[in-house]
Amino acid sequence: MNQQPLIIDCDPGVDDAVALMLAFGSDAFELLAITAVGGNVPVVKTARNARILRQIAGREEVPVFMGADRPLRREPAGAGEFHGAEGLGDMTPFEPGAPCANGHAVDAIIDLVMGRPAKSVALAVLGPLTNLALALRKEPALADRLGPVAVMGGARSEGGNITASAEFNIWADPEAAAEVLATGCDVVMFGLDATHQVRAAGARIAALEALGTPSADAAASMMRFSQRVEKEIVGWDAPPVHDPCPVAWLLKPALFELQPCRIEVETHSELTRGHTAVEFRVDPAMAPHRWAVSADADGVFALIGEACLRPAAPSTTLRAVPLPHEGGGK
Numbered sequence: 100m101n102q103q104p105l106i107i108d109c110d111p112g113v114d115d116a117v118a119l120m121l122a123f124g125s126d127a128f129e130l131l132a133i134t135a136v137g138g139n140v141p142v143v144k145t146a147r148n149a150r151i152l153r154q155i156a157g158r159e160e161v162p163v164f165m166g167a168d169r170p171l172r173r174e175p176a177g178a179g180e181f182h183g184a185e186g187l188g189d190m191t192p193f194e195p196g197a198p199c200a201n202g203h204a205v206d207a208i209i210d211l212v213m214g215r216p217a218k219s220v221a222l223a224v225l226g227p228l229t230n231l232a233l234a235l236r237k238e239p240a241l242a243d244r245l246g247p248v249a250v251m252g253g254a255r256s257e258g259g260n261i262t263a264s265a266e267f268n269i270w271a272d273p274e275a276a277a278e279v280l281a282t283g284c285d286v287v288m289f290g291l292d293a294t295h296q297v298r299a300a301g302a303r304i305a306a307l308e309a310l311g312t313p314s315a316d317a318a319a320s321m322m323r324f325s326q327r328v329e330k331e332i333v334g335w336d337a338p339p340v341h342d343p344c345p346v347a348w349l350l351k352p353a354l355f356e357l358q359p360c361r362i363e364v365e366t367h368s369e370l371t372r373g374h375t376a377v378e379f380r381v382d383p384a385m386a387p388h389r390w391a392v393s394a395d396a397d398g399v400f401a402l403i404g405e406a407c408l409r410p411a412a413p414s415t416t417l418r419a420v421p422l423p424h425e426g427g428g429k
């Protein structure tokens with residue numbers, strides 16, 4: 100099978116955790132790296148959490164790089180009330196066996212993308228866009244080299260979740276999002292218009308709990324936490340599960356309807372900070388971005404269930420050279 104080379108930039112984060120379990124269990128990806136960014140909780144915790152989730156999924160061959168600990172300009176602002184103080188809901192964190200990879204996430208993104216054929220590496224961004232913005236500042240050629248940049252972020256017709264008009268990832272670092280959108284990257288944005296259609300209803304969580312695998316148990320635990328806190332804070336019975344959407348689109352694009360558009364981010368007004376202005380009145384052939392307007396929630400949860408059932412299968416191309424005991428080492 101031709102695997103899609105993929106880097107996931109994230110801030111685990113309970114829904115990031117579900118997205119990672121989806122990616123770790125999907126043999127359609129050659130997972131090049133997980134890069135951590137400060138967001139829901141500080142980056143020392145998001146990087147640790149990515150390593151914990153990697154260990155649970157049995158995918159310790161995938162390197163985790165630590166990235167930016169603060170936005171380009173704004174003060175760091177977490178979302179611990181929705182993710183738990185440690186970022187993994189009710190899960191008690193532990194120190195994972197495998198450490199972070201050496202080097203900064205920004206350099207890892209640059210090296211991995213620039214070292215491969217143009218447009219061959221996809222990037223899923225599931226937290227504030229700080230790492231990607233810093234990488235584009237350091238290596239502007241990245242914009243044309245990157246494949247699709249599937250971003251969880253943005254607020255339009257659904258309104259915001261951190262303010263009336265902004266979604267958390269974009270609000271947390273609006274300058275980073277604005278810079279990324281202005282560079283010509285092939286951004287596909289999964290905002291609340293789409294992710295609010297993907298909800299962890301009780302039956303869907305119970306179906307995961309019935310699978311009995313470590314990945315399914317972890318994903319279900321995160322959703323149960325969200326179910327409780329979103330009921331308490333927002334009054335919802337079924338919380339949206341945002342971050343699996345970009346990963347699910349990379350796996351099965353037909354699950355989402357996208358509209359060509361141009362997106363800009365508000366960075367001046369405090370009231371509308373981080374609002375994504377999405378203009379659909381563009382020439383489709385010239386549209387720089389795409390915005391997800393609908394999602395097939397059953398399809399997304401089916402992918403999550405399939406991935407959580409699959410035993411850990413390290414990316415084949417990551418072990419192109421057989422290990423000594425496999426007859427290699429000549």
Ligand code: RIB
Nearest residue numbers: 112115225266267268341
């Ligand atoms: O608004 C939802 C986004 O903010 C998700 O990525 C969630 O993990 C938080 O980071």
Ligand code: CA
Nearest residue numbers: 112115225226
């Ligand atoms: Ca996230």
